[in-house]
Amino acid sequence: MAHERIEIDLPLAKAYELLSNPVEFPKFLERIDVVNRINSQTFEYNTKIGSEEFKWTTNLIDNLRNTRFAWITINGNLNQTGTIRFTPLDNGERTRVEFSLDYRTFFGEPSEEVAKFIEESSAQLVKDLETFKKLAESGTFKETELKPTEETEEVTA
Numbered sequence: 001m002a003h004e005r006i007e008i009d010l011p012l013a014k015a016y017e018l019l020s021n022p023v024e025f026p027k028f029l030e031r032i033d034v035v036n037r038i039n040s041q042t043f044e045y046n047t048k049i050g051s052e053e054f055k056w057t058t059n060l061i062d063n064l065r066n067t068r069f070a071w072i073t074i075n076g077n078l079n080q081t082g083t084i085r086f087t088p089l090d091n092g093e094r095t096r097v098e099f100s101l102d103y104r105t106f107f108g109e110p111s112e113e114v115a116k117f118i119e120e121s122s123a124q125l126v127k128d129l130e131t132f133k134k135l136a137e138s139g140t141f142k143e144t145e146l147k148p149t150e151e152t153e154e155v156t157a
Contacts, residue, residue: 001102002121006129008095009137012088015095016066018141019084019132022058027144028132031117031124034146043071045080050113054078078114079104097132101125 008015018024022035022043034046041060048054056076062068062083070083080103087096103118110118135141 001100002125003098003100004122004125004129005096005098006133007089008097008133009093010095012066012086012092012095015097015136016069016086018136019086019097020063020069022071024141024146026146027141028135029128030131042074045076047078049078049117050111052111052113056080058082077106079106097129099125099129 010018022045023037025035026032031049032045032047036044036046038044038057042057043060044055044057046053046055054077056073056078058071058080059074060069060071062070066086068083068085070081072081073079080101082102083098083100085098087098088094089096101121103121105114109115132141135144
């Protein structure tokens with residue numbers, strides 16, 4: 001399991017607003033390609049590990065405004081759980097964000113590529129939170145484009 005924390009120079013409510021929509025996760029979680037909203041509580045994630053495509057569906061299990069946001073996998077070929085906790089600092093002018101992310105396979109031992117993906121989760125989360133901090137503090141998070149998917153990439157001859 002990856003568990004990292006970072007301090008953001010943003011008020012608590014703003015940090016929560018930016019991090020409580022999984023559709024926005026691909027802006028800073030480098031190893032997540034796409035997240036689609038199914039309904040207000042359910043999201044479908046897609047990524048590629050090595051040459052294998054992974055899709056899983058999560059349900060929100062905790063959404064306590066400005067305090068905690070959490071989800072679990074309900075089906076798919078990769079099991080992901082996550083929790084984001086928010087703590088106000090400096091009278092609410094800054095925020096400590098604690099992000100926990102866990103990946104597991106549903107059946108048997110993971111392939112070598114998936115095992116490496118899981119093993120490197122902590123180091124990757126450090127980089128991802130730094131990316132989030134940079135985008136959030138610069139005010140460019142909302143304007144940042146989501147990563148293009150293969151279906152939307154333009155092909156030129």
